[in-house]
Structures are given as structure tokens and as C-alpha cells.
Amino acid sequence: xxxxxxxxxxxxxxxxxxxxxxxxxxxxxxxxxxxxxxxxxxxxxxxxxxxxxxxxxxxxxxxxxxxxxxxxxxxxxxxxxxxxxxxxxxxxxxxxxxxxxxxxxxxxxxxxxxxxxxxxxxxxxxxxxxxxxxxxxxxxxxxxxxxxxxxxxxxxxxxxxxxxxxxxxxxxxxxxxxxxxxxxxxxxxxxxxxxxxxxxxxxxxxxxxxxxxxxxxxxxxxxxxxxxxxxxxxxxxxxxxxxxxxxxxxxxxxxxxxxxxxxxxxxxxxxxxxxxxxxxxxxxxxxxxxxxxxxxxxxxxxxxxxxxxxxxxxxxxxxxxxxxxxxxxxxxxxxxxxxxxxxxxxxxxxxxx
Amino acid sequence: xxxxxxxxxxxxxxxxxxxxxxxxxxxxxxxxxxxxxxxxxxxxxxxxxxxxxxxxxxxxxxxxxxxxxxxxxxxxxxxxxxxxxxxxxxxxxxxxxxxxxxxxxxxxxxxxxxxxxxxxxxxxxxxxxxxxxxxxxxxxxxxxxxxxxxxxxxxxxxxxxxxxxxxxxxxxxxxxxxxxxxxxxxxxxxxxxxxxxxxxxxxxxxxxxxxxxxxxxxxxxxxxxxxxxxxxxxxxxxxxxxxxxxxxxxxxxxxxxxxxxxxxxxxxxxxxxxxxxxxxxxxxxxxxxxxxxxxxxxxxxxxxxxxxxxxxxxxxxxxxxxxxxxxxxxxxxxxxxxxxxxxxxxxxxxxxxxxxxxxxxxx
Numbered sequence: 001x002x003x004x005x006x007x008x009x010x011x012x013x014x015x016x017x018x019x020x021x022x023x024x025x026x027x028x029x030x031x032x033x034x035x036x037x038x039x040x041x042x043x044x045x046x047x048x049x050x051x052x053x054x055x056x057x058x059x060x061x062x063x064x065x066x067x068x069x070x071x072x073x074x075x076x077x078x079x080x081x082x083x084x085x086x087x088x089x090x091x092x093x094x095x096x097x098x099x100x101x102x103x104x105x106x107x108x109x110x111x112x113x114x115x116x117x118x119x120x121x122x123x124x125x126x127x128x129x130x131x132x133x134x135x136x137x138x139x140x141x142x143x144x145x146x147x148x149x150x151x152x153x154x155x156x157x158x159x160x161x162x163x164x165x166x167x168x169x170x171x172x173x174x175x176x177x178x179x180x181x182x183x184x185x186x187x188x189x190x191x192x193x194x195x196x197x198x199x200x201x202x203x204x205x206x207x208x209x210x211x212x213x214x215x216x217x218x219x220x221x222x223x224x225x226x227x228x229x230x231x232x233x234x235x236x237x238x239x240x241x242x243x244x245x246x247x248x249x250x251x252x253x254x255x256x257x258x259x260x261x262x263x264x265x266x267x268x269x270x271x272x273x274x275x276x277x278x279x280x281x282x283x284x285x286x287x288x289x290x291x292x293x294x295x296x297x298x299x300x301x302x303x304x305x306x307x308x309x310x311x312x313x314x315x316x317x318x319x320x321x322x323x324x325x326x327x328x329x330x331x332x333x334x335x336x337x338x339x340x341x342x343x344x345x346x347x348x349x350x351x352x353x
Numbered sequence: 354x355x356x357x358x359x360x361x362x363x364x365x366x367x368x369x370x371x372x373x374x375x376x377x378x379x380x381x382x383x384x385x386x387x388x389x390x391x392x393x394x395x396x397x398x399x400x401x402x403x404x405x406x407x408x409x410x411x412x413x414x415x416x417x418x419x420x421x422x423x424x425x426x427x428x429x430x431x432x433x434x435x436x437x438x439x440x441x442x443x444x445x446x447x448x449x450x451x452x453x454x455x456x457x458x459x460x461x462x463x464x465x466x467x468x469x470x471x472x473x474x475x476x477x478x479x480x481x482x483x484x485x486x487x488x489x490x491x492x493x494x495x496x497x498x499x500x501x502x503x504x505x506x507x508x509x510x511x512x513x514x515x516x517x518x519x520x521x522x523x524x525x526x527x528x529x530x531x532x533x534x535x536x537x538x539x540x541x542x543x544x545x546x547x548x549x550x551x552x553x554x555x556x557x558x559x560x561x562x563x564x565x566x567x568x569x570x571x572x573x574x575x576x577x578x579x580x581x582x583x584x585x586x587x588x589x590x591x592x593x594x595x596x597x598x599x600x601x602x603x604x605x606x607x608x609x610x611x612x613x614x615x616x617x618x619x620x621x622x623x624x625x626x627x628x629x630x631x632x633x634x635x636x637x638x639x640x641x642x643x644x645x646x647x648x649x650x651x652x653x654x655x656x657x658x659x660x661x662x663x664x665x666x667x668x669x670x671x672x673x674x675x676x677x678x679x680x681x682x683x684x685x686x687x688x689x690x691x692x693x694x695x696x697x698x699x700x701x702x703x704x705x706x707x708x709x710x711x712x713x714x715x716x
Contacts, residue, residue: 055714057712058712089712089713089714090714090715110714110715111714111715111716120517121517121521121522122517122521123517123518123519123582124514124517124518125591125715126591126592127590127591127714127715128585128586128587128590128591128592129590129710129711129712129713130585130638130639130706130707130710130711131706131707131710131711131713132587132704132705132706132707133705133706133707139705140705142637142638142705142707142708143637143703143705150689203537204534204537206537207537207540208540209534212615213534213613213615216613216614216615216618216619217534217535217613217614217615219614219618220535220556220614220615220617220618221535221556221614223618224556225697228697228698228699231699232698232699233699234699341415343416343418344416345416346418
């Protein structure tokens, strides 16, 4: 202080303005605040709750921990506070897994002699756990017990099934009538088998399957059914042999005398050549109709195509494109004098290519 | 398939006009390389003045103006690709390298091949457009399969534990597709792992096995096994594996490889049915059952018949030294149709289990 107050010293600092000097005194005495940090909570009782090879039940806690010091292994799972618990009854195993070299696992082996981890390429060891219901009444009650959704849907499904069965039966009856006229020598039993078969073949055809494939599928199902009936003793082996051969001869007869038209009605069998002949006839008819002009002619053409039971939808489309609405060349309908046209892109008149 | 010698000579004869190097004689142009005529001309000659064939409207055809230089660029690129292909064909003739690989490389940039493969059905292929006798189409199918379906299959096999519960591991080499032809409502190819109604699976599935590698189709035999590793073994409080269906000594062509009821009916006794089909009949309150379809190449004919359903697939594979090349799977669970299927097959009434699992330990 005395130094600063001396005039010489003031002269020394001339030209320098120091401004007001602020003094800072830091606290040297502790006031308060250590009260809470001195506290300690009670122990959380962490650690292993089951020892190696100890028998445990489902849900039993194996390890309490902070963070994942251990991971759940086979037949064990982990809770939200990282508690590891058993998901199957078995024997505790603490183990390492070569697929996760930095982790320790706690798992449950299903039988005392098993080691974990289960070898990578071996089938998993699985406990069934489910127990059959011995009481028959209870078992049948349980079997009929449906989930709420299924229970609510049941009446609708049954109704639709009935409707479908009725429709199928109607088609079978219709086919029976048609078969009577096409193959009159069939007996009543044969008639119903053949009609049933044809209605099944129809269903496959509607799915876009080819006729031979559809026939073979239906045949194989029928033969399989016969085989099963024989196996479970519903028919004797002799009966099985006869019905098998009868069916094969019946289908040979039916398949060579019946065809489907484009509305899936039965007609007399058409060989590919005969069909081609009929197609040619149809085309000739269409050709003759195109010679007339105007709307009536188009209407007639469409009508002929609609009425035909011979042609497939694809053939109908082709014939429609050819006769009813033919694709005309680009210069169709232009007067011969028109040689130039407006080019939209270039916005100028250009000669027609 | 035509020989390589035929192909090169025929190409040089007609190289003046726009024909690609073809692995067949030109007298009967191989149908496998034919695109529909409308597009074919565009593919071979470039886009005409009327615009690309996809333009159907007269108005737009008239308005179409080709970008300048497009045709020249097309010609140059086309010639470049064709010459490269020709070089490879020459190499095939001169060297003893892997001929199939060279043949693939020679054809893989053929615009027509690419077009045929992109715009036709790859699974139910029409040999007129996609002919799997030709290695190039098999290569394209392999690439297509590996880009999605193969990965999907492996995902399902691994996540549903088909491996290692049935076989230890598996490297898929052959696409396998599955369809239940008996059922007219579920008229589709089954995605691996789908849960199917027991009504759908009441009769055996039809399995399409498309071989991709170069094998001798005249002699190569295949085995198909369908196994169910989820059959309840109440006595041992565990599950056991049963075989649902097995076929051996199946011969497959590159283009005709669909094992259908028709094929089995018309078969001359060469296919051996190891065991007849047992449909899925899961029990009430048990978890979903897996049905894993395994396809193997077999080194020798297998003419045994299995008498028991209980089946150790690993042992069977080892004994017959089978090589697993393809797989597929579906799942089944109890539904209201199960009792009907059981009745059809003369099986006893199914066991009903408690909903809640017991605490009994395994032995």
C-alpha cells in the first residue's frame, strides 16, 4: 500500500488507468451440504439365486443383477431389471458360448446329464410339457371350445359351406341329365360317379389347369380315397380291386365321349380336328357377315360370337379383334390426296410417312 | 441341345443380317430364343419410325419422333455385343475351359434372352420362351432366385428351426416350389413357412424341383422327404420326428420337373414311394407343427420301403449318402377340419391336451 501511495510510484504508472480494484475473498470455511452424500442405501440383495446344477421350476429367479453381467441362455429369459429367470423346469447351468465370446450365460438344462450350450448342429432339446386330458367329457368339451373369433364366425362358415354343397349338388344333377343323353349306356351308380368326377374336373379347369392335369388330379384323389377305404376296412380288398378297375374303365369311357364347352356344360366329345373344323365354319360365317355394312352387321357379329359355345374367351377376343373391331392401318380413312399432316411436337406441317 | 460346332458355323453364315450367335442350327431356329414378333423386330433392329411397339395408340405413333442418333447407337451396341459373343464362341471351340460357363457368358447379354426371361413366367415356364435346357436361362434363374426366394427360404428354415431340428445345416442349390393341386380354393404356390388348413393338405402336395446345375438328367435321381419334427412323444415328455411322405428315384428334366398326381399316375414304376402320405393332423392345444420338405440328390437308387412313421432323417441321409439340395416347408395347426381328415384316413381320434403346460421335468 505504502508503495502505491508514494508519489514516485504514481509517477511510474503515469498514463496507465487501473480503474476500481475488485477484491475477491474465496470461501475457506465449509458451511453445509455433506449431509445426504454421507447416506448409503441398504444392499439390493443382488447376485445368483440358484447354483450350478440346482433343480429349478419355471419362472424361478436365477440371478439378480444391475445391467447384464450375465445373459439369459437356453430355457431362460430376462426381466426389465435384468433379472434372469427360468422358462422351463430343469437344472441351472452357468456357461460360455463360443458364438458370443464376451458374454457369460445362465441357462437351464432340461435333464441332469445335459451340458450347455447345446452343440450348434444338434437338434434342440425340447420339453413337451403338455398333458393329455384323461377325462373324456372334459376332453370333448375342450375340443369344441373355440376362440371367440372362430366361435362368432362359425355359423356363417357353416351356412356358406351348405350353400356351396347345394350348388355342387345342383351341378352334379345337371351333369347327370346331360350325361344321360350323351352316354346313355351308363348305369345309375356309374352316372353319379361320372357326374361327380366331371364337376370336380370343372372346378380344376376353372382354376386354369389343363384338362389332362385336371382329370389326373381328380382320378388320383378318387383312387386314393378307395385305397384309404380299403385300408381302414370300409371295403373289402375284392371290392377295392373291382371298384378300382371299374372306375378306371368308366373314366376311360367318359373322358373319350364327353367334352366341356366354354360355359362348362357337357357336350359330345370333340376331337381336336373336329373342333378345328367347327372353328373354321364359325370363321367362314363371321367372314360372310362382315360383308354387310353398318351397325347391324357389327351387332350380328357380336351376337354370333356371344352365342358360340365352342370358342374359349381368348379365341373370342381374337375373333372380336379380327372381325368386329378390326385394327385398321394408320392411313385408313384418309383421302388419297392427304399427304401432309400436322406434327404436334415440331408444330409444323410434315409429309405423311 | 445343339453342339457348339454347329452354332459357330451357322452364325458366320448369317452374320451379315441381324442374327445373334445361336447355340443351334439356323434351319430350325431354336424356339427358346424367340420373343413375340412385335417386340422381336424392335429387339433385333431397333425402334422403328412409328415408335416403340409398346405405343398402341395411332395418335402417339404419328406423333413419335425418334431421338437423333438413336438408331446408330443401337447398331453399334448391338454389333459390339454380338462380336463379343462370337469371340466367346470361338474360344469355346479352341479351348478346353469350362464350356458351360463360356456358353453362359456368350448368351447372357443377348437382348432376346434377357427379354424372354424378364417377360415370361419363370416358374411355370414355357420352353418356347424360357428353355432351362439352355445353361444361360438356368444362370438367369439362379440370379433371380438368389436375389429373393433363396434368402426367404433360408430365413424361414432358420427362424422356424427346421435346421438344426431336422438336418444340421443346408446350402440351397435347387429351387423347390410347392402347390396343393387337389385343392381348388388354395390355388397358388405356397410361400415357405405358411400355416395351411388341414383341409388343404389332406392329399399329397405337388412339388416342383428346378435343377440349376449341369447334371445328367438321364441318370440323376432325386429323393423327396416330408418330415414332421413336432409329433408329441408323451412317454418321454418331448417331441419326435415322423415321416409324412417319401419318394425316391425321381428323375427330373430341366423343363419337366413337376411331381404332380398326373406324373405319379402315369409313372412306369420307376418312382419308389418310400411310405404313403400321412396328412397333417395336429392335436388340439399343441403348438404349430412344421412340415419340412427335403430334396436330395441320390448317388444310387433307393428301393427300400419304410414300415414305421418314426423316422431318423439324419441317419437315413447318412446311410444312403444323400446330398440335400433343396427344401421347403409349411406349418399346420389344429382346426375344425382335422377330425374329417382323421376320419378319411382311418386314424384314431386325436388327443386333446390341456391348454396350460405342466411342470413335469424331462427325464
